[in-house]
Amino acid sequence: MDVDVDFGLDDTRLTAAWMLGSFLVVFLVTRVIVRMIRAGRGPFRNQAIGGVHIHHLVHGILLMLVAGAGEFLYRPEGAWQIVLAVAFGAGAALTLDEFALWLHLDDVYWSEQGRASVDVVLVVAAVGALLVLGVNPFGAAAEDNAPTVLGSAVITLAFAVTAGLKGKPIFAVLGLVVLPFAIVGAVRLAKPTSPWAKRRYRPGSSKDVRARARFPEGARTRWDAVVDAVGGVPR
Template sequence: MTIGFDADSGPVLWLFAAFVVTFVVTRVIVRLIRAGKGPFRDAAIGGVHVHHHVYGIFLILLAGLAEFVYRPGPPWVQVLAGVFGAGAALTLDEFALWLHLDDVYWTEEGRKSVDVVLAASLVGLLLVLGARPFDDAAGEGRIAFAVTAAVNLVFSVVAVLKGKSSSGVIGLVISLVAIVAAMRLAKPGSLWARKRYPSGSRKLERSRARFPPDRRSRWARVADRLAGAPVKKKAQR
């Protein structure tokens, strides 16, 4: 993987900027709605609350269709990149909703949306800087690259299974993050812990001690600053 600005960073920069700006603006608006301040209100059609990931899906589809059909050059390719980035932000901001198939936006489960957005933002920043983890390698290096990418993917998947989704996503670009997360204890509620940490085992006890229910990590505190503190029970917005 190499890092450095190149000609391909233009559309990626527009995508990344639109993604970050849209996420920040969206979170400001929904927090104002939650607090009952400002002119903003929930969108509804026929009494049905229209979540903003619906708009995001349409923007992604629009940008993708236009890119595949017209293959535009500058400046329209940058415009489409911006539209795609905005749509991605609206969609990922409600990642927890379409993962759980329930409106968990303001609950602890809703933190998954913020985790995914922050991880995606870091990946986007690295792409803007020219990081291309899946660039094709020439000659004999192709085999080494394929093996390295496969091993890195395994560590990332293990990290996700251990309940460390953010580290798993970031680890796709920064291998060390995935490796460290995969080697450490799984969170007690994760799929890895449920399958590999039997009830009463030493590992499960260590996991519960390491990740108590009321523990707030630094990452969680950052998420709270961005998205507002979660509530214990589901709150409609």
């Protein structure tokens, strides 16, 4: 599938830029605050009502609901469109920063499982940057007809889902915008802890042995170092 890149400035990309900027700023500020709370420094404390811890994803969901309703109901232009884009980006940052919580239905923010939140945020930020730059994965197909567009989307989604099942969320999400990422993630060996490996790699089989050798338990990668720098080291 061809990927069109348009370097011309338009309202859509400008709105996307505001949304991405808000997303990044709110995520970074949120991480600074939660790390200060974790260290017991500064004036910030966890929010609680009646003994119930109010996670910041609650505020994020409310912001996205308000921004989405405002966009669909009023279709604003100009400054108000930017306001809604900023609100939605901020809400998405607050919500995805606790992605691991609504994935595991448990407060795993500072655990190893909680690293999934930072993974997702960094990947979404990368996808957002590509969209701001004008990457349009369905640009060529849109000039043809609906069956072509649908077929292209189905193929892309199939590779992306396969990459995700193989434990490659980065390739899966980036692949939704740039197909080669999804293809690479889908055809390469699955991580031994992934759903794909657990169902399709029989214990002791050649693929199982290769997967465990390729992804040894406890191994650290450069991506892990980036995640630690951004989100903090798991406890």
